[in-house]
Amino acid sequence: MREPSASLQNIVRQASEEGLSRETLYHLIEKATEEGAVRALSDLGLQDRNAQGDLSELRALLDSWRETRKTVRQIIIKWIIKIFLTGLIFGLAVKMKLLHLGQAF
Known part of the structure; x- marks a missing residue:
């Protein structure tokens, strides 16, 4: 996984202080971005093997x-x-x- 941006690190720090582990939050963010990318490609009609x-x-x-x-x-x-x-x-x-x-x- 690549290094997250400073703003993302701040959000993770804040969420961690509120009870979520950093690893869990980073994993959640990574999955959300992957799903967002898949959705964006699907909206463009680029979701298939071709x-x-x-x-x-x-x-x-x-x-x-x-x-x-x-x-x-x-x-x-x-x-x-x-x-x-x-x-x-x-x-x-x-x-x-x-x-x-x-x-x-």
Whole structure:
């Protein structure tokens, strides 16, 4: 069992002074926290044997989502840069009269 926090030690000291042994109180607290953790996992739907696999899948899905978002952002930035450079080259070609626009045939 790991070292309890200072506030928990104070509660145990107070309960001990009122008649409970420290070991009994620590055991009670440990069991209560275990049951609380089981209840919390159950409320989240993670109480079965597949819970660890489900969490691993969710983490993998989240990692994939983050990677996809990053890739989409990079693609959008590349397209914006390409469009800007294409416009710049097109503008320079018109300015340098390499490309004639608006003239009648």
